[in-house]
Amino acid sequence: MKTRHHEHFEADPTPSHEVARRYREALDDDDQEASLALLHYRGGEDEFKLGSEYCRSNDAADRATGADMLAQLGWSDRTFQNESVAILTELLGDSDPYVIHCAAVGLGHRSAPSAIPSLLGLCGHSDAIVRYGVVLGLSGHEDDRAIAALIQLSKDDDHDVRNWAVFGLGSQIEADSLEIRKALREALADPDHEIRGEALVGLAKRGDPCIVPDLLNEWRDREVSILSIEAAEVTHDSRLYPRLKNFTEIFTLDDAPYFAERLAAAIDACKPVA
Known part of the structure; x- marks a missing residue:
C-alpha cells in the first residue's frame, strides 16, 4: 500500500529512465547535485527493473x-x-570498491538484517570507502554482531569511517553495554571535535555518570561543538549551567543562529530548579 504522497513529484513528468541517465552522467562529472529522488518516490516495477538492469551492466x-x-x-x-x-x-x-560502497549504503537504507553477515566480511577491506559503506550498512541494527563491528570500526584510521561508526554507536541504536561505553569513551580522545561530540551525545543518552566532567573537560578551550551542547541538553544537569551561561558572554552568536538555538535549549534544560 502506497503511503507516500508528494505534490511536486506527482506533477513531475520526467521519465524515470531520464532521471537515471542524468544521475549516471553526474557520476562522471562528480556532480553532487544530481538526484534520484523522483525515481525513488515512484518506486514502482518500472523503476525496479531499471535499477536491476543498471546493476547488471x-x-x-x-x-x-x-x-x-x-x-x-x-x-x-x-x-x-x-x-x-x-x-x-x-x-x-x-570488484569495484565504489560499487561495494553504494551497495552497502543501500543495504543500510533497506535496513536488511539478512545482509549483516556479508557486510561483516568487509570490515577489514583495504579501501576506506568500502569500510565507510559498511558502517552505514550496519548502523541502526540492534544486533550484537553489527554492534561489535561498529566498535571495531570506531577505531579505524579513516576519519569518516571513525566518525560515522561513533555516530552509529552513540545515536543510532538504543543498546547499552560496557563495550559500547568503552568505545565511546575512547572516542573522547579523538583529535576531531565532531567525533568527540558524537561520543559525548552517546554517553549522555546512556546516562553515563562521568558525562558532566567529560563535558567540562571538552569545554576547556573555545572550540565548542554543537554536538557537545546537545549532549549537555540531554543531561539536564545543573552543574553544567554556569558554563553554558558563560558561553553566551564569550561567544558572538549573531552569525550562528542554530548554535544559539541549541545553546538556549541546553541552558533551559540545565537551569537549576528553584
Whole structure:
C-alpha cells in the first residue's frame, strides 16, 4: 500500500529512465547535485527493473547507479524490498570498491538484517570507502554482531569511517553495554571535535555518570561543538549551567543562529530548579 504522497513529484513528468541517465552522467562529472529522488518516490516495477538492469551492466559506474536506485525505492514504503536486498547483497562481492560502497549504503537504507553477515566480511577491506559503506550498512541494527563491528570500526584510521561508526554507536541504536561505553569513551580522545561530540551525545543518552566532567573537560578551550551542547541538553544537569551561561558572554552568536538555538535549549534544560 502506497503511503507516500508528494505534490511536486506527482506533477513531475520526467521519465524515470531520464532521471537515471542524468544521475549516471553526474557520476562522471562528480556532480553532487544530481538526484534520484523522483525515481525513488515512484518506486514502482518500472523503476525496479531499471535499477536491476543498471546493476547488471559491465560498467562499474552503471552498477553504482543501479545500487543507488534500488537503495531507496518507495521511500519508507520500501518497495521491492526482498528483491532489492538480494541484488544489493550480491553487489557486495563486486570488484569495484565504489560499487561495494553504494551497495552497502543501500543495504543500510533497506535496513536488511539478512545482509549483516556479508557486510561483516568487509570490515577489514583495504579501501576506506568500502569500510565507510559498511558502517552505514550496519548502523541502526540492534544486533550484537553489527554492534561489535561498529566498535571495531570506531577505531579505524579513516576519519569518516571513525566518525560515522561513533555516530552509529552513540545515536543510532538504543543498546547499552560496557563495550559500547568503552568505545565511546575512547572516542573522547579523538583529535576531531565532531567525533568527540558524537561520543559525548552517546554517553549522555546512556546516562553515563562521568558525562558532566567529560563535558567540562571538552569545554576547556573555545572550540565548542554543537554536538557537545546537545549532549549537555540531554543531561539536564545543573552543574553544567554556569558554563553554558558563560558561553553566551564569550561567544558572538549573531552569525550562528542554530548554535544559539541549541545553546538556549541546553541552558533551559540545565537551569537549576528553584
